[in-house]
Amino acid sequence: MLSPNIFSILVVLLSAKYIPATLSQMYTQNAQFKGKGFLESFNWETYDDPTHGRVNFVNQGTALNTNLSYADNDVFIMRADYHQIVPSNARGRDSIRITSHDAWGDSLLILDLAHMPEGCATWPAYWTVSKNGPWPQGGEVDILEGVNLNSNNLASLHTTSNCTMPQTRNHTGQVISTNCDAAVNYNQGCGVVSTAPNSYGSGFNNNGGGWIATWRSSNAISHWFWSRNAPNVPDEIRQGYCDGITPGEDWGTPDATFVWSQCDYSSHYDPHQIIFDLTLCGDWAGNAFPTAGCGPGNCQDFVDNNPDAFQNAFWEINSLSVYTPQL
Numbered sequence: 076m077l078s079p080n081i082f083s084i085l086v087v088l089l090s091a092k093y094i095p096a097t098l099s100q101m102y103t104q105n106a107q108f109k110g111k112g113f114l115e116s117f118n119w120e121t122y123d124d125p126t127h128g129r130v131n132f133v134n135q136g137t138a139l140n141t142n143l144s145y146a147d148n149d150v151f152i153m154r155a156d157y158h159q160i161v162p163s164n165a166r167g168r169d170s171i172r173i174t175s176h177d178a179w180g181d182s183l184l185i186l187d188l189a190h191m192p193e194g195c196a197t198w199p200a201y202w203t204v205s206k207n208g209p210w211p212q213g214g215e216v217d218i219l220e221g222v223n224l225n226s227n228n229l230a231s232l233h234t235t236s237n238c239t240m241p242q243t244r245n246h247t248g249q250v251i252s253t254n255c256d257a258a259v260n261y262n263q264g265c266g267v268v269s270t271a272p273n274s275y276g277s278g279f280n281n282n283g284g285g286w287i288a289t290w291r292s293s294n295a296i297s298h299w300f301w302s303r304n305a306p307n308v309p310d311e312i313r314q315g316y317c318d319g320i321t322p323g324e325d326w327g328t329p330d331a332t333f334v335w336s337q338c339d340y341s342s343h344y345d346p347h348q349i350i351f352d353l354t355l356c357g358d359w360a361g362n363a364f365p366t367a368g369c370g371p372g373n374c375q376d377f378v379d380n381n382p383d384a385f386q387n388a389f390w391e392i393n394s395l396s397v398y399t400p401q402l
């Protein structure tokens with residue numbers, strides 16, 4: 076028999092307060108991209124934009140020579156050209172799309188972003204996609220995305236068939252669709268629009284940007300956003316480096332969350348590369364352009380003839396950190 080003393084110690088050890096701390100998973104930093112680090116860790120893609128945008132994706136050498144990409148020790152910037160008129164027979168306005176060489180499965184991504192592309196015709200995205208593919212095998216996670224003059228971020232998933240999300244989840248965002256299958260609803264995906272002010276576009280930029288944390292695990296994919304001047308930014312997010320992070324702990328309710336109760340995680344998701352891109356017009360921004368308050372005229376003419384409109388069409392990244400579960 077246990078003596079009463081030992082028994083009470085066991086009760087304390089097993090109390091509700093103690094158990095979550097011992098069972099929660101610690102994540103350690105696996106990679107950090109900052110300034111010039113992006114140049115050696117990402118590929119500058121040059122193919123035609125798969126979403127049919129009015130862009131000409133340039134390689135890294137061209138991007139650096141023309142200052143469409145710029146890196147020093149502290150900051151990394153990439154943008155669309157804002158000087159040239161684009162001839163109508165050209166592929167499009169010079170822009171960038173970069174893909175990380177490496178891929179990660181279960182992970183925590185923390186992006187410290189000072190500025191994102193904004194304005195009419197723009198369609199920027201920060202997202203991850205299966206390295207193995209072919210798309211949509213292995214899945215897609217859209218973290219920060221929108222078009223034209225949008226003010227609220229859209230987070231979404233795109234998958235192979237048989238992956239849906241419950242309508243009601245524990246997040247602050249607004250569910251706009253629940254079927255993640257890329258083959259239905261014209262590849263709409265299962266999207267959640269952020270209800271956070273300043274989560275996208277000019278509002279995001281006017282506040283100095285902020286931090287976006289994306290936690291991917293066999294429990295869920297969840298995104299948190301903190302504006303630069305938010306009073307509740309967790310220390311481990313703000314400081315940009317930490318030996319160990321317990322994702323979600325004291326972070327409050329996520330902006331968007333995607334759970335696996337109606338979607339088998341391991342057959343829909345595998346290791347992902349990280350992508351940043353900036354396209355113009357195309358399947359989403361182009362179709363939305365006429366009703367976006369950007370007219371008159373069509374999106375392609377706007378892009379070709381108004382270089383000045385793209386002065387704020389740039390990404391400015393302070394850092395991107397990747398944490399993985401501690402073994």
Ligand SMILES: *[C@@H]1O[C@H](CO)[C@@H](O)[C@H](O)[C@H]1NC(C)=O
Nearest residue numbers: 141142143144145146152389
């Ligand atoms: C290149 O871009 C950076 C970042 O916007 C800027 O600070 C720098 O002055 C630009 N360089 C030239 C030559 O325009």
Ligand SMILES: *[C@@H]1O[C@H](CO)[C@@H](O)[C@H](O)[C@H]1NC(C)=O
Nearest residue numbers: 245246323325326327328329
């Ligand atoms: C929702 O998530 C928050 C933050 O993680 C947590 O405090 C709260 O208990 C959760 N609510 C429900 C209904 O699960």
Ligand SMILES: *[C@@H]1O[C@H](CO)[C@@H](O)[C@H](O)[C@H]1NC(C)=O
Nearest residue numbers: 236237238335336337338339
């Ligand atoms: C669809 O996914 C569920 C799990 O989410 C699984 O039980 C079911 O067998 C799957 N159906 C098909 C046709 O793969």
